[in-house]
Amino acid sequence: MDSPPPFWCEVLRQLQSELSEFALEAWIRPLVIREEGDQLRLLAPSPFHKKRVESCFLTRIRDIAAGHSSRPINVAVELLSQEPNPARRRHATPRAAAARSMGAKPTPRPRQPALPHSFETFVVGRANSLAREASLALAQGRQSGVSPLLLVGPTGNGKSHLARAVITEARQNGIERSRHASAEAFTT
Structure with missing residues (x-):
């Protein structure tokens, strides 16, 4: 796995002094950082996370990165799932295609785990x-x-x-x- 560019530590240090610990842990630290040429890619784990980083933090990250990078750099937020996935490509083989064409059943969707609440344990009141x-x-x-x-x-x-x-x-x-x-x- 690639390591973030050296100036990213300075960006984090600056954000740490400006943001709450919660905001830093919830929105900044989960990002996967990739530097490709003059582009800094911030890979978010979900579309919701991506939107939040773009709307609340991207402008400030760009400003800080520009101040700490030795050259002009473009900062973009992308989805982590857009990264090439070798495991996904491995299943896109001719054998998998043949199995699909022969009517192989798709793997069942995973079931959501049991939830611990029931109507018996619910406290009923006037408001609910x-x-x-x-x-x-x-x-x-x-x-x-x-x-x-x-x-x-x-x-x-x-x-x-x-x-x-x-x-x-x-x-x-x-x-x-x-x-x-x-x-x-x-x-x-």
């Missing part, structure tokens, strides 16, 4: 009783033609608990096509 009933009806299949569930409310009303309980209950009722997604995962 309607949400619980709607969630339970959806999980038990009592609402035909309705599948999305949007839970909105203040902190502490059990939105995450209910969302995970729906998945747990749905799986117990034989409904396998259900998935929990956080807001970050849903928007990417």
